[in-house]
Amino acid sequence: MRFALEFDHVTKEYRSMFSRRRLCALDDFSLRVETGEIFGFLGPNGAGKSTAIHLAMGFMRPTSGRGRLLGENFGQASVRRRVGFLAESVALYHRRAEPLVRFYGALNGIERTALRKRAHEVLEIVGLQDHANRNAGKFSRGMLQRVGLAQAMVNDPELLILDEPTSALDPLARVMVRELLLAARNAGKTIFLSSHLLSEVELICDRVAILNRGKLARLDKTANLLQSGQQTEIVVSGISTKNFDGAVARNGFVSFCIPAQSQRAALEKVWNLGGEVVSVNPVRRSLEEIFLEVTAEPKAAAPEGIR
């Protein structure tokens, strides 16, 4: 298995220059992001998400531990040629959008003719082709974020690391970015997405990690996380709501939730009562519920296993 991004027992402490105060932003953090997946990276403010991303990009050094970006140790400039990065609160130079994208592309060593064509392409992808000759300094925050995405994609990267890429975007632009990321994943790219927009993450991410207080609190496939695994919803017809605790009548059917281990007994009871089973489904939870549950814990639980 090839990994696009690996953190191996990484700890990062911030130390004040003059006092003895220390802040542990990441604590023995390990994570592996597989190639070709969209990986959701969640956590409350101050959980250490941006620190992890900045370590991966080589903007800072870990206090201990190590990590690899596309197989190379963190901090190697040459590997960043294959990476696209969009920082949180994107900040760009005040110049026209197309030359700006070309400037960032040129820093990655893209040849001039190819770069001109590619800059035009990426601006079209993010829907800014009509604003290519406008000064980015006069753009709205949402437009700036789209230019930021364009500069991140200008080198056609194998790995996209995006820190809050949709925070300032309107719903239409969010759908555009979502489709863009799905298309990139289908083209074999890896996307590492840090976001507070849990509904977005729920829709597009293959796996999700939740970081809390510098520790990995939860890591699983999105589908697994969303299935509680403990509750089953059964919808039946031909019986009364009185037969099951908490059962409700809806559109001529009766539905109720029971613990998963009681499922067989409940179904037999329905049949014995002369009822018909319409559907049996595991209860799905929202990512928001899981996020709140994980981050509300007084201390982050250790993950069961790191993939």
Added chain:
Amino acid sequence: MKPVLLIAVNFVREQRWPILTLLLWVLLLAFLGLVTDIHRQREDLLFVFKQDAVYVLAFSVFFGGSAIYNERRSRRILGVLSKALSRQQYLSGLVLGVTIASAVYCFTLGLTGSWTLGAAGFPISHVWFLMVCLVAACMLAGTVALMFSTFLNPFFAAGATAMVLGVPALAGQIFGARWGYVIPVWELGATVLNSSFNSPGRASWVPVLLAGGETVAFWLLSARIFAHVDIAVAVE
């Protein structure tokens, strides 16, 4: 080399307003050349010329000392360093940018100086030699400021730079002229400031070459320091 040039040109572009403001002072020299009786007012012209030379030296420290700070504070540095660009290349670009900014100014000062001072009897070749001295001094002063700015804020970086540049000058005054060559910014500045119509000064290339060599040394030192600096941490 291309990324270094891109960073340098981008730096000059970002500093275009301070550079243009500085150039206004040079235009003042040209204006004086137009409106004064050059032969009678030549000492005044030389005074303005020297004053303009001091400005660019101060501005090169300002440019070098604030370059990284401004980029970090605006977070633009993240976008630049997320590309296939090493920190050493980034710093090289900034050093080159400071040098280009100073050179543009010195070239313009040289042009107006050749016109006004040349007409007043100052050797034109010596005007250009003084400009080379000035560019070398600016390059070294800017690089020293840049080195300090990798770990200090611009205010302290400027103070530390003034100390590093000033101590050899002071030692030169007390213990002998040789000490002035340790970091020859003062020596190069003095070459410009001490020149006069009666005695334009001796053209010695030693401090110019020393400044070039020391610029490389300070650039390497700053790259070494900057490689260990966490750049995504809040500046303040």
